[in-house]
Every structure is written in structure tokens, then in C-alpha cells.
Amino acid sequence: MKQGKSRWLVAAWFGIFMTLAPIAAPCGIDPLPSWNDGPNKKAIIQFAERAEKEIPIGERVAVFDNDGTLWSEQPIYFQFAFALDRIKSLAKDHPEWNNQEPFKSVLSGDIKALMATGEKGVLEVVAASHSGMTTDQFSQILKEWLKTARHPVFKVPYTDLVFQPMLELLAYLRGKGFKTFIVSGGGVEFMRGFAEKSYGVPPEQVIGSSGKLEFEMKDGKPFIEKLPTVDFIDDKAGKPVGIQKFIGRRPVAAFGNSDGDLQMLQWTTVDHGSGPRIGLIVHHDDAAREFAYDRDSPIGTLNKAWDEAGSRGWLVVSMKQDWKKIYPKVHKP
Amino acid sequence: MKQGKSRWLVAAWFGIFMTLAPIAAPCGIDPLPSWNDGPNKKAIIQFAERAEKEIPIGERVAVFDNDGTLWSEQPIYFQFAFALDRIKSLAKDHPEWNNQEPFKSVLSGDIKALMATGEKGVLEVVAASHSGMTTDQFSQILKEWLKTARHPVFKVPYTDLVFQPMLELLAYLRGKGFKTFIVSGGGVEFMRGFAEKSYGVPPEQVIGSSGKLEFEMKDGKPFIEKLPTVDFIDDKAGKPVGIQKFIGRRPVAAFGNSDGDLQMLQWTTVDHGSGPRIGLIVHHDDAAREFAYDRDSPIGTLNKAWDEAGSRGWLVVSMKQDWKKIYPKVHKP
Numbered sequence: 236m237k238q239g240k241s242r243w244l245v246a247a248w249f250g251i252f253m254t255l256a257p258i259a260a261p262c263g264i265d266p267l268p269s270w271n272d273g274p275n276k277k278a279i280i281q282f283a284e285r286a287e288k289e290i291p292i293g294e295r296v297a298v299f300d301n302d303g304t305l306w307s308e309q310p311i312y313f314q315f316a317f318a319l320d321r322i323k324s325l326a327k328d329h330p331e332w333n334n335q336e337p338f339k340s341v342l343s344g345d346i347k348a349l350m351a352t353g354e355k356g357v358l359e360v361v362a363a364s365h366s367g368m369t370t371d372q373f374s375q376i377l378k379e380w381l382k383t384a385r386h387p388v389f390k391v392p393y394t395d396l397v398f399q400p401m402l403e404l405l406a407y408l409r410g411k412g413f414k415t416f417i418v419s420g421g422g423v424e425f426m427r428g429f430a431e432k433s434y435g436v437p438p439e440q441v442i443g444s445s446g447k448l449e450f451e452m453k454d455g456k457p458f459i460e461k462l463p464t465v466d467f468i469d470d471k472a473g474k475p476v477g478i479q480k481f482i483g484r485r486p487v488a489a490f491g492n493s494d495g496d497l498q499m500l501q502w503t504t505v506d507h508g509s510g511p512r513i514g515l516i517v518h519h520d521d522a523a524r525e526f527a528y529d530r531d532s533p534i535g536t537l538n539k540a541w542d543e544a545g546s547r548g549w550l551v552v553s554m555k556q557d558w559k560k561i562y563p564k565v566h567k568p
Numbered sequence: 569m570k571q572g573k574s575r576w577l578v579a580a581w582f583g584i585f586m587t588l589a590p591i592a593a594p595c596g597i598d599p600l601p602s603w604n605d606g607p608n609k610k611a612i613i614q615f616a617e618r619a620e621k622e623i624p625i626g627e628r629v630a631v632f633d634n635d636g637t638l639w640s641e642q643p644i645y646f647q648f649a650f651a652l653d654r655i656k657s658l659a660k661d662h663p664e665w666n667n668q669e670p671f672k673s674v675l676s677g678d679i680k681a682l683m684a685t686g687e688k689g690v691l692e693v694v695a696a697s698h699s700g701m702t703t704d705q706f707s708q709i710l711k712e713w714l715k716t717a718r719h720p721v722f723k724v725p726y727t728d729l730v731f732q733p734m735l736e737l738l739a740y741l742r743g744k745g746f747k748t749f750i751v752s753g754g755g756v757e758f759m760r761g762f763a764e765k766s767y768g769v770p771p772e773q774v775i776g777s778s779g780k781l782e783f784e785m786k787d788g789k790p791f792i793e794k795l796p797t798v799d800f801i802d803d804k805a806g807k808p809v810g811i812q813k814f815i816g817r818r819p820v821a822a823f824g825n826s827d828g829d830l831q832m833l834q835w836t837t838v839d840h841g842s843g844p845r846i847g848l849i850v851h852h853d854d855a856a857r858e859f860a861y862d863r864d865s866p867i868g869t870l871n872k873a874w875d876e877a878g879s880r881g882w883l884v885v886s887m888k889q890d891w892k893k894i895y896p897k898v899h900k901p
Binding site: 293296370414416423424427431437438439440441445448449450451452455456457459466472473474475476479480481482483484498501502505506 | 626629703747749756757760764770771772773774778781782783784785788789790792799805806807808809812813814815816817831834835838839
């Protein structure tokens, strides 16, 4: 009988363990180990714990900007680096580009002259590098680029430059029942090329700027072509619009780093019913480990949103003070 | 000691039960009780069982048309009935409508004359009834309408006219790890008004036609306005485009009922890698319990997609033969 009883004991303990394991596991472990203790970390944890209790699970929607919020964006947006590389590799089929702006400046590596061509020039570069192919072909080209391209300062693949503290925040919120979305001015097909692997955000939860698409059957096979026309710009006032188009409900948590995120932060936190809401701005003030820029930077301008943060109660996170580490691995410039 | 031991026994059984319950529950229960046994039901179950084994969970994407696939669409699209009711209730502020097409025909109840105004007239009715308000106001108006409006033939709320066999199919596929999306020519904001409650599909998994939106701050409060301009038509070749825009990966299962679903069925099943794929067409052939229409119907035309079903291996489901019941409750016309 003794052996019989101990078998039951094992079964009982196993059963209790299996029942309690999912509840007991997280206790006592710091969910945000790369965040220094302080008021910002405390406010994030308080928000998440209140949200878990007070907000129905389907309404726990968190939106994250990408460039400058989840990964770096200097010295130029990484997608723009992709566009320039793509133009260079297409140039052999376009001899006329050597004498034609904005391509001439791209090919001679004169970024300043390229920028002088203005929005029209930049859009031409984006269109030429992001269209004229099927969505499948684009995925393949992007995959290859992500593998081979290197950041000009850190000399590592661009996907090594994601922010470790934000990866922890994404995972922490998902653990609290949040659905995490990317809502970015960046191209949606570009971000989908790495968002699942890098951030754990599946393609259907990535919202971004996009070009028009066209479906067609060629030789009995279906394709979707990427056209050179802009369809939607998911930036500034476009961000709440993108959220409404794609998600259809107001988020309760928004994370950004620049004035491009101002309206998304407003839509998430201002006059938005009762219950916990959070708005957070990542401030790039760490020239030693990353980059330092804000009000006067042409990329990632942080001005109006910073001014509004105080009265709105948005957290302003100092990369220098609040983050123990920036990237998963240390990179020396 | 006897009591002590029996306490352990209870604990052990409880533990084993808690551990096995989620696995054991579905065994032996018919997951599709409203479907008659036959080749279509068998093919659906075989597909789902293979998909569960062979397709990684994130790629188990199933897309469902709404009108005529998840609920009825006769004698007119239900959203169009909403638009007509809305025009009638707005008419008191628009005395000029009494002498102005297409509104004149709407107000006199002359649907035939309204249809004679063509696409332009119909779009005017949709624009006037679906814009000029915030997204929140639209939700409220729609909620009230869904509660009070009655179907002209069955005299029940429109949401009573969802198809019971399709509700079972949605739940069954979700149980097999599928993410279920609606991909419909209907308005996205209209469908989101009931999709979660009626189908268990959350707003962020509803893809549809849409009008342009605009974000603004009024008196320090954020709003999104619905504008009278068409943004996207999620029908025919627009369906694969909508799938790419919103989901960003190809579905492995598509369910429709008309030629509007042809390209979505092609995109899902034709030349789409290896592994199980399913395309299914609901054929409205049950005049006694619902409606009978196909090739010549102006609403829900089923012609080209039906012709193509054989060579593509798409299942054609007869509502009369395959479905034990149509609606959750029986409705007498």
C-alpha cells in the first residue's frame, strides 16, 4: 500500500503543480531587468498591473512606434538605407539615372544633395526601390538585405539595433494580456520583414505607410504587385486614422519618441473614458551608447510632443538614465 | 489516516482532471452538429485536422466573406437597409431631398427607381448615411439600429440571421488554432458593430470597404471624423489586396458565396506552396428556409466562381443538403 500511496502523492503534487504553474512562475522575477529602478519603471509596472485587473482582455491594446522607439533611426531611417542600397543595385539597368536627380545623388552617395531634392525626390527614391515587383519578390529582396547590410556606425546588421528594454516591455505587456501593435510611419511591408522575429509582433499587427497594391492572375497564377503610388501615410494625424482603420478600437497604451507620435499619444490618453491609460516617449539623450537628438533633429524631431508630455502625464524616458542597456548586445561605434 | 488519504485522492483526481480537461473535452463530440454528414463535412474536418498537424500556428489564417456567407443578404444587403433607414431619419433636416435623386426614391420607398440611379446614386446614399459624424457617433447610431430594425421577410433583428453552421465552423477552426478574419465588401465600421458579439471576431480581424477618416482635436478632445469619400473597396480583386494590406500573409482557408469572393479563393488556394488549403462556396439553394439565387441574382451573383470551383477543388456547399439548420433559431417568413 505504501508504494500505492506514494504514487498518489506524486500524482497529486504533479496535478497541483500543473494547475498553479502558470500563476506562480512570474512571481518575484523582475519583468523589466534592463530598466533602472525609478519613477518611470514604477509607473509602467503600476499601469500594467492595474490594466490587467481593470481592462477587459480584448481592450488591452498597446501601440508602439517603430523607428526611434523599438530600434534606432540614425544617421538615417534604416528603411531609407534599404532604399538607397536598392537604387544602387538597380542602377545597372538604368544608365539614365547617372544624369537624373534624385538618382544621380543617390549613386554618387551625396545624401545632402539628395535631401535638397525635397519630398518629391525622396518619394521618387522610395517608389523606385519599393515597387515594380510582387509582394513575394519584395520579401525576398528585403530578407537578403537584412542579412547582408551593415549599419554605417555600429557595423552590425540593422536588426541588432533593437532596444532591449523595449523588447522586455513588449513581452511584459503581452504577458499581461495585451495585444501589441506596431503603428509606424515606416513602410508596412518593410517592417513585416522582421517584426515577428525581432519583436514577436505578427504581420497582422503591423500598421504602417503603404503603397497601392494590385492583384492579378498571370499564366494562371495569382500575384500581388506593388505599385509606385502612395496609398496611406501612417504618420502624425495619420496614426490615429491607421489605428481606427486597422484595429478599430482605441488603444490604452501608446509608446513613441517623436512629434510623429503626438496624435497617437493624444488618441490613446486624452478624454478616453475611465481606467488606466499610459503614454510614453523615449528620449534619445545618450550620445555615448546610441545617439542624442531631439528638438532640432530632422529625423525623429521631439518638440511639440515633449512640450505636451507634462500636462498630459506622459512618461518621458531618458535612455541614459532609465536604461541599463540599449541593445541586446553591446556595439562599439 | 483514511480521511487523509481520501483528501490526497481528491487532490490527485482534481490535478489530473485540470491537466487533461483541455485535451479531453473535444473528443467524441461532433464539432459541426448543424452540418449533415457527407463529403463536404468530411472534407472540412479532414482539412482542419491536417492543418493542425502541418501548418505552423501563426500561418493558420482563415478568411470569411460576410454577406451571404456568415449571414443572409436578401432581399437587399443588410447594410443597405441600414443606409435607407438612416436617410429616412435624416430627412427632416433635408427638406430638399424630397425633390432630389437618389434621396427622393429612398424616401418614397421606391427601391427600383433608386437602383435606376446606378452606382452613383447608391454611393451617394452610402456617403450621406455613413459620414458627417465621428466614429463614436456612428457606433452609437448603428447599435441602436441593430437593436430596433427588423428584417422585412423574417421580422427579426438582422443579427438573428447569422448562419448556425458557419458559427460552428468559425469556432471549430479557432479551436484548431486558426485566426479567423472577415474579409468582406461590406463596410468595415458597420461589420465591427456586431462581428465580435455575433461571430467572435474582434474588430482588428474585420477587413472591409471603408471611407476616408480624419483625426482632429476639437476643444482639446480627440475625434475621428468619417468623411464622404471612398477609401477602399474590399471586393473582387480588392479582397486579396485587403488581405495583404491588413493581414500581410496568404490565408490557407477561404469561405465565400459569390463572384465577389473569386479572387480571394484564388489567392488562398492556387499555386500557394505545399500543405492543406481549402476553398469553400456557400450555395444559396434553399428557398424554403432562406433564399434561392445564384447566376442571375443582382445580389450575391454566383457564376464565374461556381464554374471555377470544379477545376480548383473548391467545395460547393448546398444550404439545402448540407445544413441541418440555417439560423440559430427557426424563423418563419
